[in-house]
């Protein structure tokens with residue numbers, strides 16, 4: 001784009017500054033120029049922030065409508081969308097915040113659209129956003145001409161389908177005729193700073209340019225953009241007061257009950273909520289990484305590698321970055337299969353500086369655990385399965401689960417963040433029947449549900465489906481479940497111990513066996529909850545539910561899918577799976 005030279009020459013800039021501006025504008029696309037104009041308007045507004053007259057002038061102008069649409073499972077995207085709404089409001093937009101779960105493509109308000117979406121499962125949308133995504137991807141989806149949009153994708157580079165939902169949204173909106181106003185932003189787990197910068201730049205790009213004839217003026221608020229998001233969930237420290245192995249020593253799994261006491265006042269959690277645990281890496285692995293990188297003796301680096309950096313995950317960008325750094329040929333992507341950072345450092349040894357090593361690493365992400373107790377129990381309980389496996393001849397341990405169950409001692413203080421899960425709560429009506437499907441550690445939130453219903457004397461019927469490998473070795477919270485059955489808190493328990501007989505029996509088999517009664521409960525308005533493994537269990541349970549609905553209503557697969565979609569929309573089928 002060529003800048004008008006006469007206008008530039010009459011400016012208050014020095015010759016060298018003018019040359020810089022001229023060069024920038026000559027090489028800029030119309031989209032970049034538009035972004036820059038919004039940026040400058042916002043920059044100016046920030047400089048004038050202390051002048052009340054300027055703010056009043058902005059406030060007096062009509063606001064520009066903007067839809068902020070989010071798809072979120074564990075709340076990261078939702079918090080970013082809320083922060084974006086605040087920033088948009090401060091900047092003179094009239095933003096509408098929409099959860100994808102509560103809308104449909106044909107009901108989206110017309111006009112500019114900011115989308116923030118995370119990816120779950122194995123490249124899937126957040127569950128409650130599935131109907132929206134299916135409708136947007138369907139052949140008859142509404143055209144989007146005349147709409148401008150920008151997408152921020154949340155994901156985790158450790159997954160093969162990194163940011164798949166955001167990528168899909170970005171390409172589909174363009175395919176349907178909408179105009180992409182900013183490139184897709186793909187964020188890893190350390191998304192906070194990138195998301196803040198993206199929000200600011202995107203709002204500036206959407207801002208109409210100031211002119212004498214335009215009534216609406218946007219000033220993107222740069223003074224606040226650098227601040228922390230306003231709605232960060234509460235962090236707290238808790239003391240590990242008890243740890244008990246629930247599975248027997250002869251079990252093939254290792255599941256622990258943990259109790260944590262905290263002194264944080266006002267730490268209000270609800271049954272169904274989770275906590276995010278900030279883990280510490282295995283000190284033996286820290287030593288191995290330092291040694292493999294030729295950094296033995298770099299003791300100041302040790303604490304950072306212990307609790308600030310992710311030293312296990314290995315991703316394709318890390319393979320390339322390491323190859324570039326060490327001037328070695330990059331290992332093929334197939335090397336990633338089942339391998340960790342230490343395998344890379346040992347396969348292609350090189351001496352790194354501390355900065356080179358940490359430059360390869362992302363921040364250590366926290367891990368989520370469902371709270372297995374209601375506040376009435378007086379403490380936070382967790383049900384943690386130790387993740388341990390063998391890979392390429394090495395014994396490997398899950399960072400957080402093994403830290404919690406094996407490396408921390410009673411009396412130690414641990415760092416958590418409360419992760420409220422408003423979409424996985426007990427029904428407001430204590431008389432409403434509930435069906436809980438929670439094999440393995442999926443049992444955790446249902447223990448909290450049952451504690452709450454017992455404490456409240458709730459009259460609603462409660463049906464639990466629980467499963468594990470062996471009755472003798474893996475029946476978690478067996479005595480409590482049996483007590484709840486005898487006291488009537490649990491109306492029914494359907495148990496599936498997969499390895500107690502020659503054929504494998506899982507919770508979905510128990511659901512099918514009890515399909516007539518299960519359907520009667522659903523017809524009576526029961527809310528059905530699923531928690532636990534996403535890869536196999538939740539998919540099989542979903543498929544079985546579809547079969548049960550088809551069987552009961554004599555409808556085809558599409559009819560059953562419609563029934564389940566409306567159950568999701570009505571909050572009668574809720575999942576918290578991982």
Ligand SMILES: Cc1cc2nc3c(=O)[nH]c(=O)nc-3n(C[C@H](O)[C@H](O)[C@H](O)COP(=O)(O)OP(=O)(O)OC[C@H]3O[C@@H](n4cnc5c(N)ncnc54)[C@H](O)[C@@H]3O)c2cc1C
Nearest residue numbers: 367368369370383384385387389398399400401441444578
């Ligand atoms: C909303 C939510 C609630 C959750 N609630 C609970 C809960 O109540 N209890 C609970 O125990 N967990 C729960 N989890 C899971 C928990 O957050 C962690 O993911 C889990 O403990 C593993 O973390 P880690 O740090 O120990 O393992 P990581 O260090 O993260 O390692 C896990 C990774 O190891 C690899 N891996 C694991 N097993 C194998 C194998 N056999 N072969 C090859 N590679 C393998 C995989 O790449 C896997 O992704 C929940 C997760 C979510 C999202």
Ligand SMILES: Cc1cc2nc3c(=O)[nH]c(=O)nc-3n(C[C@H](O)[C@H](O)[C@H](O)COP(=O)(O)O)c2cc1C
Nearest residue numbers: 072073074075076077118119120123155156162163
């Ligand atoms: C069980 C599970 C599965 C996930 N699957 C993917 C995935 O396939 N691809 C990806 O990029 N990110 C994946 N993620 C990472 C999430 O997208 C990431 O944590 C994101 O910040 C969550 O945002 P939300 O809280 O708004 O849902 C997964 C996370 C979990 C816990």
